[in-house]
Amino acid sequence: MVGIVGYGTQIPRYRIKVEEIAKVWGADAPSYKKGLNLNEKSVPCPDEDTATLAVNAARNAMIRAGINPKDIGAVYVGSESHPYAVKPTGTIVSEALGACPYVHTADLEFACKAGSEGMFIALHLVKSGIVKYALGIGADTSQGAPGDALEYSASAGAAAYVMGADNLVAELIDTHCFMTDTPDFWRREHANYPEHGGRFTGEPAYMKHVSGAVRAILEKTNIRPEDFNYMIFHQPNGKFPVQMALKLGFKEPQFRHGLLTPTLGNTYSGSSPLGLAATLDVAKPGEQILMVSYGSGAGSDAFIFKATKRLDEVRNLVPLVRKQLDEHKIYLEYGQYAKFRHKILKPE
Amino acid sequence: MEVAKHWRETPERYRLEAGKCSKCGKISFPGRLICPECGYREFVIHKLSGKGKLDTFTIIRTAPSGFEDLAPYAVGIVELEDGIKILGQITDCDPETLKTGDKLVAKFRRINEDGKTGMIYYAYKFVPDVGI
Known part of the structure; x- marks a missing residue:
């Protein structure tokens, strides 16, 4: 039996509201809020990046796991915003x-699916018996281009997950992947912002x-949608996962707790893991959870826990997600946001 | 900052590892070769809790190179639960609202970078301990 031994998260304190962005671009905020089912999003402090968020989330996961860090045999960090083009985030985290x-480390990249890829590899590496514990982050x-x-x-x-074979907080029932070459979203080398295929992303x-x-x-597990207590789909906005869930026969109480986008935004590789x-x-105890990620390019990893x-x-050894999301928020104006996200050109 | 110097200080900067004198138990951060209390030369690694309270601080309004985007920000001395005081930058807050005695906790943050193509330096900073 393998599964999750500990989990932890980190969400920045800063937020910007949809109205504040729409005001700058002359866009209709109510249309965006309704169309995306999104009210505000988190913004990293200038001294936060993928490495710092990964470390702080992983530290929380380690506290819940209660294990010796020297027993971690592998660390995988999934992101589309690794701080370096060449130099691993995983070494910094480890x-x-x-x-x-004595740890195997790799950085993964698959648009918004890179986090679940790390979880997938970590789980199966533990299952194979090669390592005692493995971290998937x-x-x-x-990045979103201005306007x-x-x-x-x-x-x-x-979000970080310590995977192991003992002292589990959630047992892995099964995994499955679905993958094709679909060019719905990409970012070329040296490009600051990604490009996407508009409605083609749907x-x-x-x-x-x-x-x-x-x-x-x-089909593989012979479990029906109604057999799950909870389900989480990747959340590029607040609309897609709800549409998809209802279409597949799930009900609102099953996805209510994991749907974070309306006040968090799309944390890309962190999205479904945070959910x-x-x-x-x-x-x-005993409740079943379905998690399905999605990464443009394109593919999905499904997990049942x-x-x-x-x-x-x-659970209460470290802050809960809702606490990080709902409490002690600091709201930014667009000018501050532009500075925080390095969108203002300054002389070299 | 020199790459090699930062790399040598990784245990302190990344993991808040201090040296605890094997004879008298005095904790030194950063670690020392000779205990300032008893002169002993053997130490064990002591990982600092990272939790403490603000002892004193100043607000930097004219920031040095590489820190401009964070100004105004606070730099303070934090008295840790371990009984020692360490210096650190305080982030994730309006520095004008800080007061001595505030509870703080260390987080892993980006300190500086050598321009757009150089190394990125990570270490601990302190944030208000508000339970998130």
Whole structure:
């Protein structure tokens, strides 16, 4: 039996409201809020990046896991905003945790799916018996070009998962993947912002891959939508996951706890992992959880977890997701936001 | 900052590792070769809790190179639960609202970078301990 031994998250304190962005570009804020089911998003402080969010989330995960960092055999950090083009984020995280030097580390990149890729590899590496514990982390300070629709949703956050075979807070029931080459979103080398295919990001991309992964894992495990207590889909906005969930036969109470986008935005690689963390924050022993990520390019990873008794014992050792999301927020005006996100050109 | 110097100080900067004298138990941060209390030369690693209260601070309004985007920001001396005082930058807050005695906690943050193509330096900073 393998699964999650500990989980932790980090969400920046800063926020910007949709109205504040729309005001600058002369856009209709109510249309964006309704169309994206989004009210505000998190913004990283200038001294926060993917590495710092990953470390702080992983430290919380380690506290819940209660393990010796030297027992971690692998660290995988998924992100589309790694601080360096060449130099791993994973070494920074491993060193900060005290896991070096006997640890395998890799940085992963697959648009918004990179975090769940790390979780997938970590789980199966533990299952193979090669390592005792492995960390899978999804972290991003995602980019949205000024004035682009993505600027309203691209946000920052991280979730980290310590995977192991004992003292589980959630047991892994099964995994399944669904992957094709679909060019719905990309960022070329040296480009500051990604480009996307507009409406093409919907039906042939997000919808096809999420539903493909869901149908495949349901068929593989012979579990029905109504058998799950909770479900989390990737959240590029607040609309797509709700549409998809209802279409596949899930109900609002199943996705209510994991749907964070309306006040968090899209944390890219952190998105569905953060939704899973928020769900673990409320799940009771024995309850079943379905998590399905989505990454443009394109693919989905599906996971089924079952909460264990230990979840209640470690849950309150570190801050819950809703606490990080709802409390002590600091709101920014667009000028401050532009400075924080390095959107203002300054002399070299 | 020199890359090698930063790298040598990784245990302190990344993990808040101090040296605890094996003879008298005095904690030194950063670690020392000779205990300032008893002169002993053997130490064990002591990981600082990172939690403490603000002892004193100043607000930097004219920031040095590389810190301009954060100004105004506070730099303070924090008295840790471990009984020692360490210096650090205080972030994630309006510095005007800080007062001595405030509870703070260390977080892993970006300190500076060598321009747009150089190394990025990470270490601890302090943030208000508000439970998030």
